[in-house]
Amino acid sequence: MDIDYNLYAQKLTQYLSEIGLDSTLAKYINLIVLAIGCFIAVYILDWIIWKILRLFSAWFAKRSKTTFDDILIKNRVPRKLAHILPILIFIGLLPYIFIDFPWLETQASKGGQIVFVVLILLIVRATFHTLRDYFKTLPRFQDKPIDSYTQVMMIFVWLVGLMLVFAIITGSSVWKFMTGLGAASAIIILIFKDTILGFVASIQVSINDIVRIGDWITFENYGADGDVIEINLATVRVQNFDLTYTTIPTYALISDSFKNWRGMQESDGRRIKRSIYIQMDSVRFLTENEVNRLMNIALIKDYLVTRKTKIDQHNADNDVDKSLLINGRNLTNLGIFRKYIEAYLKQHPPVNKDMMLMSRQLQPTTQGIPLEIYCFSKDKRWENYEYIMANIFDHLIAAIPTFNLRLFELPNHHSFETQEDLNNSIPLKPSN
Known part of the structure; x- marks a missing residue:
């Protein structure tokens, strides 16, 4: 019933x-x-x-x-x-x-x-x-941009929901709404330009594995230098090492240039590449007495003994007049210092001996001769890396006078002080 x-x-x-x-x-x-x-x-x-x-x-x-x-x-x-x-x-x-x-x-x-x-x-x-x-x-x-995927899917879901709501209100079909949407596509593209660019960029970033969450990136145009903590459809969020946050448009990752340190973090060491500048007028040939004195340095003793023997033999065989040091083959203080640097780095525990290690001379400049130290530290953590690099250069800077070399430094008031000025600057003891 x-x-x-x-x-x-x-x-x-x-x-x-x-x-x-x-x-x-x-x-x-x-x-x-x-x-x-x-x-x-x-x-x-x-x-x-x-x-x-x-x-x-x-x-x-x-x-x-x-x-x-x-x-x-x-x-x-x-x-x-x-x-x-x-x-x-x-x-x-x-x-x-x-x-x-x-x-x-x-x-x-x-x-x-x-x-x-x-x-x-x-x-x-x-x-x-x-x-x-x-x-x-x-x-x-x-390390995947899950937020970007979620936002992309939600855009399509909200779009479908918007079309359904439109169809309910107007009583028309969804296809009619989509036809009108196509006519207004130029306006829609203009309004959602950043979203569309971010959508395309997030796909390219993911497919090409350009950036992952947790990567350390340096983006000078946006002042970013830190770890990526979030990747979404519109922005990439970076926590800088000073604990501030920088927001970067996602499409900037494919339109601009930035540095990703992931390769270093995944490698066996972090590169040390720094130069010290030697005054050119301090570079010279060494006398036999000076060479003998440098043989007391344990790290290069064997090298100097072998090298001096070969040079003396060559000069003797060619009857070289050694009244002038420039004649024949000679050792220079800068050349010996370079060999000392390499020997020091090879015995330094934090330095990775399986990676590139060298000391090289660069193009001379108005500030002197750049002597570049190129090696890799085993420890890649920032604070430890800085300590290792500082420890190496502390030692090398202190060792330079031993080789009768001088570091370049811009003149200051101490550069023009005479011995009399220095004596006058020492306070006298009060008389009894």
Whole structure:
């Protein structure tokens, strides 16, 4: 037997009309009572469904070995799922609530459908956030731009939701909306230019493995020098070493030049490449007595003995006149100092001996002869690297006078002091 629910929906209206109430007022009172009653019933149903889902979720989470369900609960996915059935029931009851007001029933139905679409969008967004947070807990995905993928997917989801809402409001088809969207594509591209550029850039960054989360990058145009902590659709967030944050547009990673230190971090050492400048007028040939004195330096003793023997033999075989040092073959203080640097680096424990190691002379400049030290430290951590490099150059700078060489330094007031000035600057002892 079919039940006519319309009769039950109009029972109150008929009763109020029978007792002498105006028919229009009776319809409004009936509308309000039905709306309140349905709302209370739907709210109670929503609460019951939520309690059931919460108990089930807690029971399942305790027995599950994965953290996915915990993250699902954290993002309130079960709570949003609990709203689906009550909203559908409420939308189904709207024709009976507004039985005497067809126009209002149409508008309320559209509003209910829009709310349902928004709810679905929120559920999808919460699900994507759950997937994002879960993938970030997996070691193989921790350096991937998961945020970018999530945002790209949500753009498509929101676009579909926008088209559905438009179709509901206007009563037209989705295809008609897409046709109008194509006509306005130029305006849309202009408005969402950064988003589109970021979308393309994030795909290229991921596919070409240009930057990962955790990479140390230096981006001079944006003043960034630190670790990448977040990559999303529009921006890349960098925590600098001074603990400040720099935000870089994602598309700048493919349009501008920057330095990624990942190669260094994955290698066996960090490069030390620094020069000390030697005054050119301090470079000279060494006498035999000076060579013999330098043989007391343990690191280059064997080298000097072997080298001096070969040079003396060559000069003797060619009957070289050694009354002038320039004749024949000779040792220079700068050449011996270079060999000392290499010997010192080869025995220095923090220096990686399996990588490039050398001391070379660069093109002379107005500041003297650059003597470049090129090697790699085993320890790549910044503070330790700086300490190792400073330790090496402390020693070399202190060793330079031993080889009768001088460092270049711009003149200062000490450069023009005479011995008399120095003596006068020493305070005299007070007389008794």
